[in-house]
Amino acid sequence: MNLDLWSVLVAVLGGAIRVSTPFLFVSLGECVTEKSGRINLGLEGTLVFGAMAGYGGSLLTGNPWFGVLAAGIAGTLFGLLHGAICSLKGVNDVAVGIALMIFGTGLAFFFGKPLIQPAAPMLQPIDLGFWTSDPALRAALQINPLFIVGIAIAFAMGFAFRRTRTGLILRMVGDSADAARAMGYPIVPVRIAATMFGGFMAGVGGAYLSLYYPGSWNEGISSGQGLIAVALVIFARWNPVACFGAALLFGGAGALGPALQSVGVTGGTYLFYAAPYVLTLLILILTSSPRRALEGAPRELSITK
Template structure:
């Protein structure tokens, strides 16, 4: 077994791959963490992610600026999140059913409006080159970090601070844990949840823009591969903690980078099986960290999955 970077480069390749692969999971899971803290679950994030990828790519192509594409993707996510929040505010409407419907709607609209953007090349997001010191193309590629990843890290710690130290976080947690108590305090439950769901959509849209404008860096109908739904599972695994969402996203991203890293040193037998590693790892972690009593520790009590 031989390769260009040697066995010593495998951990570095996995780290670089983890950063690239984990970024959309990070944004979507952080947004869903805020949504679920308000007592609402949004299973439509897959559709929001795909539509955000299309909107971001299209806006980048039409405007010539990838950052305008990121903004357009975020605004598209706000649109879907607000629609989800408003529909779920209606009496007798189930948020899980609405989420599934919007997932199908977002995916269908993305495929329909995105057809003209499959071939054209849009401007891509820049990368921060931390591998300027090496002459190895593999190492240089592994050490490239997108600014959105750094923004995602900052967002994780900022949200953790907001949840614990600010009035906004207190109100959000109160609405998610006891709607009756929040209502007695004079807070508008529906308004808080619509805003939280809109924020979740915004973050999912940015995650979609990362997919189309950086990694893998193109627009096509199979760009998401279920990442929106997986991010919802990561929130549960992270016990509704934003910093833990960052760790969970990196773990999943590292597992996703395992196959390409091993192939880079000449291990190609069973290559496609390595692509199952993230899903196997996620399932294994969820099984090992769950129990009949503690499976939903930390879950907002107003969530549908806790009732």
């Protein structure tokens, strides 16, 4: 069979941009949360609830951007709940995250039942392929504004971590709570604020799923992307700019199956669709060295103790 390599590459490019956006938002939010010394494994539940809230907000207001805002607010509330519970003495943040993942998913399914049939207004893309007559390339360069916003946030976070007082305080709280406390910085409010930001970003990532790609609300919309994004943060060594590159890598893996299917490759379809999960497993194996696995990790994280 003659495989059109150009068509596959263009399809993977377009798919990587579309699929990577939720990974990008969730991983950037989790990067901030973990920089403060807290890990949130409940982002899968936040992502699904954000998808439901975003779809419902768009349907009720007629404006998809109000849906994005509703999803962000919902995610912020989940982050506040996670941060507040984890601030209690003796509470394990990993266990709380797992509980909130189940809680958020169940809550989304309960409130989202009436939203499965109605059609909500969708987010509209920006046509960056206006200069080409190649229909495949032009379709690949239909970019959602949230993807551009995510890139800007990644580089802004990278700058903030290195060059701003806020970034320094966040890193100090994550690396040594005792040092931060000695300098007079409040540990609990910083961590709660960081967890709320992580929840907001996960909620926006969920809104992207329901309002753009795949562009509908259903109970299986997430497919574990929230959990994969947590692994992606570790793979990126807690670097927000590296999170952007890793999100594109995971997005490309997720787009491989549809890209091959679009050029007529039907054999092994389910195997290609499993590429993101296989990639996650390989990355966890390759980064499991005792000396390199936690390189760059905030020292206050529970996974480092």
